[in-house]
Amino acid sequence: MAAKIFIDGEHGTTGLQIRTRMTGRRDVELLSIPEAERRNAAMREDLLNSADIAILCLPDDASKEAVSMLAGNNNVRIIDTSTAYRVAPDWAYGFAELDKGQAEKIRSARHVSNPGCYPTGAVSLLRPLRAAGLLPDGYPVSVNAVSGYTGGGKQLIGQMEDASREDALFANNFLYGLTLKHKHVPEMKTHGLLDRAPLFSPSVGRFAQGMIVQVPLFLDDLKDGATVEKIHATLVDHYAGQDIVSVVSLEESAKLPRVDAEELVDTDRMKLFVFGTPGGAHVNLVALLDNLGKGASGAAVQNMDLMLSA
Ligand SMILES: NC(=O)C1=CN([C@@H]2O[C@H](COP(=O)(O)OP(=O)(O)OC[C@H]3O[C@@H](n4cnc5c(N)ncnc54)[C@H](OP(=O)(O)O)[C@@H]3O)[C@@H](O)[C@H]2O)C=CC1
Ligand SMILES: CC(=O)N[C@@H](CCC(=O)OP(=O)(O)O)C(=O)O
Incomplete structure (x- = not known):
């Protein structure tokens, strides 16, 4: 039945x-x-x-x-x-x-x-690193993101699409959540297994659907042995056998000139990237998804x- x-x-x-x-x-x-x-x-x-x-x-x-x-x-x-x-x-x-x-x-x-759409990206990147012990207690995590405007539901869609409205928005890209008290912070902290609340800075672009969530990290401040390769291998191991979440290879990521926020629109998938140069000081972890799909x-x-x- x-x-x-x-x-x-x-x-x-x-x-x-x-x-x-x-x-x-x-x-x-x-x-x-x-x-x-x-x-x-x-x-x-x-x-x-x-x-x-x-x-x-x-x-x-x-x-x-x-x-x-x-x-x-x-x-x-x-x-x-x-x-x-x-x-x-x-x-x-x-x-x-x-x-x-x-x-x-x-x-x-x-x-x-x-x-939540943003926590889907942030938690997917952070939790495996916390679980593997690579991201130490006390690390000051920042999460920066851009969302398509459908993320704000009917209200924001109307403001972005209907120029005749009194509260119409004309910006092509804007930051918001400027008090740094976004409602998704507790969710990122709890499910990301973080001991400190992350600093979360969201933004919206003039495109309907799509999302990029970034977590930049300083390798020197992670646990010893945390390299670009080790972080990537940890994510690959965590998501092994999954078909909705995938981790892009370091070789493929290294060749990319840019990441398009709309690449996965109308799919339910999420791609994770580890950007950085082998031997370098930083990594940028990136999750790419459709805010209305996997988000x-x-x-x-x-x-x-x-x-x-x-
Ligand atoms: N959009 C996104 O990308 C994401 C949204 N979410 C969450 O999903 C939920 C829905 O968001 P979204 O679809 O974007 O919002 P929308 O504003 O587009 O849709 C909400 C719907 O709920 C209806 N509604 C509001 N209040 C009531 C009520 N008291 N009783 C019955 N119906 C009511 C609205 O009706 P009316 O037209 O009359 O207002 C509207 O049809 C939210 O909690 C949001 O945070 C989560 C992840 C991503
Ligand atoms: C662009 C935009 O406005 N996005 C929404 C979040 C959308 C979402 O994920 O909704 P939930 O809060 O239910 O998770 C916001 O920042 O409030």
């Missing part, structure tokens, strides 16, 4: 892309709410409680409200794409490649928090598929 899936927020940016990814599938039956009723609490509550898996594609407050609408219903499993539960200990973190065993945790979980909707469908395979 087909599993019943309700996407709460199905008419938003992340929800729509999840719906598109399910087109033509016979193993899932989509329960749908008409767009005009998307904020009708009674209808949502009814649909939420009728699902086998509810995928929440809502702002944090609305996600918490949806979870409370499901309190006491042990039949419904939840995937939440908001920031609300990403560091909650009783929710499985929905990055299947996090560690050996994480896919299994997601498979059997009732509550799965889908990672949101693609990861949600990956998690749903794991849960359905339980």
Whole structure:
């Protein structure tokens, strides 16, 4: 029998892309709410409680409200794409490649928090180095990133695409999060296994989808023996056998003149690069993904598929 899936927020940016990814599938039956009723609490509550898996594609407050609408219903499993539960200990973190065993945790979980787009990149680069002991306690980690503007949902899409709006944005590339208190910092710290909060500086470019996340490191301040080659080998080892996350070879990276933020648009994959010169003083770790692919909707469908395979 087909599993019943309700996407709460199905008419938003992340929800729509999840719906598109399910087109033509016979193993899932989509329960749908008409767009005009998307904020009708009674209808949502009814649909939420009728699902086998509810995928929440809502702002944090609305996600918490949806979870409370499901309190006491042990039949419904939840995937939440908001920031609300990403560091909650009783929710499985929905990055299947996090560690050996994480896919299994997601498979059997009732509550799965889908990672943020920026943390997907940052955690994928940092966690293997922390786990291998290459990145020492106290290291001051910086994370710099650029996102396509769909990362800001309907609000930012409107501001970037509709010049007639009073709050229209005309910049081609802007920094934001200038207080350095972005909501993704706790998630990067927790799942990156960091003992200090990273300094996170995000930006947006005038392109719809795509993302580059950079973590620059000084080799002299890492553990002895941390070379470009060793860091690369650690990532290769961590992601061995994975098909969604791949580590680009040092030879290929060395030949690249540039990295295009849009290269993986409309895919659910993520590529990791280690840039630097053998014998040099620095490395720049780079994750390339689609903010709406592995950064949101693609990861949600990956998690749903794991849960359905339980
Ligand atoms: N866009 C991205 O790249 C990523 C987004 N996310 C997360 O996914 C979630 C959804 O984001 P996104 O799709 O970008 O946002 P959008 O603003 O594009 O979509 C959100 C949808 O939720 C609806 N909604 C808002 N409040 C309520 C409510 N109280 N009850 C019912 N429906 C409501 C909105 O309706 P209305 O049109 O009326 O406002 C809209 O349809 C967020 O938590 C976001 O942080 C995570 C990773 C990446
Ligand atoms: C460009 C842009 O505005 N991006 C969003 C993050 C998008 C995202 O990942 O949403 P979550 O917070 O649910 O993870 C922001 O910085 O708030």
